[in-house]
Amino acid sequence: MIAGYYTKTTVIDAVPNIDAKTADIEQTVIYLTLGGWETNDPATPVISYPNDPNNGGQLLPATDPNYPVIPYVPGKTPVGPDGKPLTPKDPDDATLGYLPPTPEDLSKPTPITYTEDPQQATITYQDVSDENQPVVLGEVDRIEGEAGTTAYIPQRAGLLN
Numbered sequence: 583m584i585a586g587y588y589t590k591t592t593v594i595d596a597v598p599n600i601d602a603k604t605a606d607i608e609q610t611v612i613y614l615t616l617g618g619w620e621t622n623d624p625a626t627p628v629i630s631y632p633n634d635p636n637n638g639g640q641l642l643p644a645t646d647p648n649y650p651v652i653p654y655v656p657g658k659t660p661v662g663p664d665g666k667p668l669t670p671k672d673p674d675d676a677t678l679g680y681l682p683p684t685p686e687d688l689s690k691p692t693p694i695t696y697t698e699d700p701q702q703a704t705i706t707y708q709d710v711s712d713e714n715q716p717v718v719l720g721e722v723d724r725i726e727g728e729a730g731t732t733a734y735i736p737q738r739a740g741l742l743n
Contacts, residue, residue, distance in 0.1 A: 583638040586630060587613040587733055588688050592639040614637070619652060619682050620691040621660065641688070644681065651679030658696040665681055668694070702726040 589613045595643045600607070601611050618630040632642040642649055652660045652668055661666045668680035685692045705723040708716040 583633065584613050585618055585633065586726070588616050588631075588640070589629050589638045592637065608712050611638075614689050614721065617685060617687070617689050617691045617692050619650075620683075621652070621694040621696060622660070623655055623696045626655070626696075628691070628692055630640075641685070644684075652682050654679050655696055657699050657701075659699055661695045661697050662694055663693050673722060698728050700726050700728065 583675070586649045587658060590609050594609050594611065597607055616631040618628040620628050629652065632646075632648065632650060634640045634642045648693065650673050661679050662668055662683040663686075664683070670676040670680055672678045682694070683692060703725050705725070707719040707722070709719055
């Protein structure tokens with residue numbers, strides 16, 4: 583096994599009846615470079631597929647503690663090539679990263695697209711005639727949308743001069 587490479591030749595057939603007088607026997611095993619998970623986030627480098635040290639033709643099992651994760655990026659969710667968000671490694675703590683999708687071809691990159699998380703804001707109306715004692719004026723407005731795309735138009739008539 584060569585780290586960073588894999589082979590499609592997982593088994594070499596045994597050669598029977600070999601002794602000291604047997605002519606040299608040559609069997610070729612071709613190794614190919616492993617691909618990796620590539621993201622659209624410039625701060626995230628390519629994460630190479632990890633090969634299994636016990637089987638040069640397979641990835642490291644996803645249950646192995648050394649199996650890589652797709653990094654957490656605040657305000658974004660990583661999405662696999664199937665268009666589905668990746669699953670957090672720990673459902674209670676996304677900052678630990680996400681489980682990468684299984685590559686379709688070990689020699690090709692698997693694209694991971696970080697998408698902006700929906701943004702939420704709460705707008706509270708206050709009378710600040712006395713800056714030391716602002717008064718909340720009734721209910722609040724809640725808005726959400728994609729970062730940088732939500733325009734806010736006040737919904738409370740008569741509150742604006």
